Amino acid sequence: MKSRPTVNPPNRFHDQVVAYDDGEAPPASQIAIIDDHTRSILAHNDSPDLGFRWSVNPYRGCQHACAYCYARPTHEYLDLGAGTDFDTKIVVKRNAAALLREAFDKPSWQGELVMFSGVTDCYQPVERELELTRRCLEVCLEYRNPVSVISKSALVERDIDLFLALTEQARFGISVSLAFSDNASARAIEPWAPSPDRRFKLIETLAAAGVPVGVMCAPWSACSSAPPRPVPARPAGSCSACPAPSSRSSRTASAARCRSPPTRSSTASARPAAATSSTTRGSACAVAAKACTPR
Numbered sequence: 001m002k003s004r005p006t007v008n009p010p011n012r013f014h015d016q017v018v019a020y021d022d023g024e025a026p027p028a029s030q031i032a033i034i035d036d037h038t039r040s041i042l043a044h045n046d047s048p049d050l051g052f053r054w055s056v057n058p059y060r061g062c063q064h065a066c067a068y069c070y071a072r073p074t075h076e077y078l079d080l081g082a083g084t085d086f087d088t089k090i091v092v093k094r095n096a097a098a099l100l101r102e103a104f105d106k107p108s109w110q111g112e113l114v115m116f117s118g119v120t121d122c123y124q125p126v127e128r129e130l131e132l133t134r135r136c137l138e139v140c141l142e143y144r145n146p147v148s149v150i151s152k153s154a155l156v157e158r159d160i161d162l163f164l165a166l167t168e169q170a171r172f173g174i175s176v177s178l179a180f181s182d183n184a185s186a187r188a189i190e191p192w193a194p195s196p197d198r199r200f201k202l203i204e205t206l207a208a209a210g211v212p213v214g215v216m217c218a219p220w221s222a223c224s225s226a227p228p229r230p231v232p233a234r235p236a237g238s239c240s241a242c243p244a245p246s247s248r249s250s251r252t253a254s255a256a257r258c259r260s261p262p263t264r265s266s267t268a269s270a271r272p273a274a275a276t277s278s279t280t281r282g283s284a285c286a287v288a289a290k291a292c293t294p295r
């Protein structure tokens with residue numbers, strides 16, 4: 001990652017701000033890995049807008065550095081900044097897999113779907129070395145626990161073997177987050193995420209491998225700045241947003257769902273890419289509609 005000056009908005013929990021005298025400049029922002037000693041890994045939500053109750057975020061902060069990311073202010077809880085600190089001070093939960101196993105072993109665990117991530121990208125660059133997400137998915141496979149993943153990262157291709165095993169033995173779906181279809185817009189707003197071209201290629205690769213893959217298209221206002229591009233045609237019902245249809249009539253219904261207008265929650269505000277795909281089914285499928293057209 002190219003070095004940039006450290007710039008953070010004033011932290012709402014601080015009563016002081018850092019200022020620089022004339023001629024002085026803020027230091028360069030450097031990637032730093034910070035250990036998180038959390039004692040639980042499953043996050044719970046009771047939002048009626050979300051299609052899941054449980055999520056796992058092995059990382060806090062995100063190297064993809066999207067300007068619109070709703071997770072930025074969460075870094076302020078850690079006494080860090082919501083600007084370049086969010087992109088460069090990455091907090092890692094090294095014991096995530098062990099904590100997940102502990103959670104699944106509890107008699108109260110009912111085997112509900114677990115979303116990776118929901119807040120920050122679980123396949124951001126640091127995952128290549130640390131493999132925290134992969135270790136957690138291995139635990140999910142061992143317990144045959146349903147999983148959903150959302151990511152912008154091409155690194156997900158590394159774990160196609162796990163995705164296929166989870167698809168076969170539990171339940172699995174992945175949404176590729178795609179807010180822009182043109183590379184220039186994406187570079188300006190999502191500076192360190194893979195280009196849209198690379199993400200289209202990723203969708204193609206996952207689909208060709210047989211992984212249930214959909215598109216998470218948000219924030220909508222940015223997404224609508226360029227015309228949607230077609231993705232390679234796939235059999236109706238093969239994207240994670242549409243359950244596999246069993247008859248022609250259900251195929252038609254599935255396609256109709258795909259062409260439905262974006263839900264209110266997906267258009268009301270600039271939602272981050274890490275939100276749930278279930279809230280943006282309409283918008284996701286607006287991009288992928290060609291893939292869902294019944295034969």
Ligand code: SF4
Nearest residue numbers: 062066069120121273
């Ligand atoms: S929107 Fe997603 S990919 Fe972008 S910075 Fe936030 S968590 Fe990372």
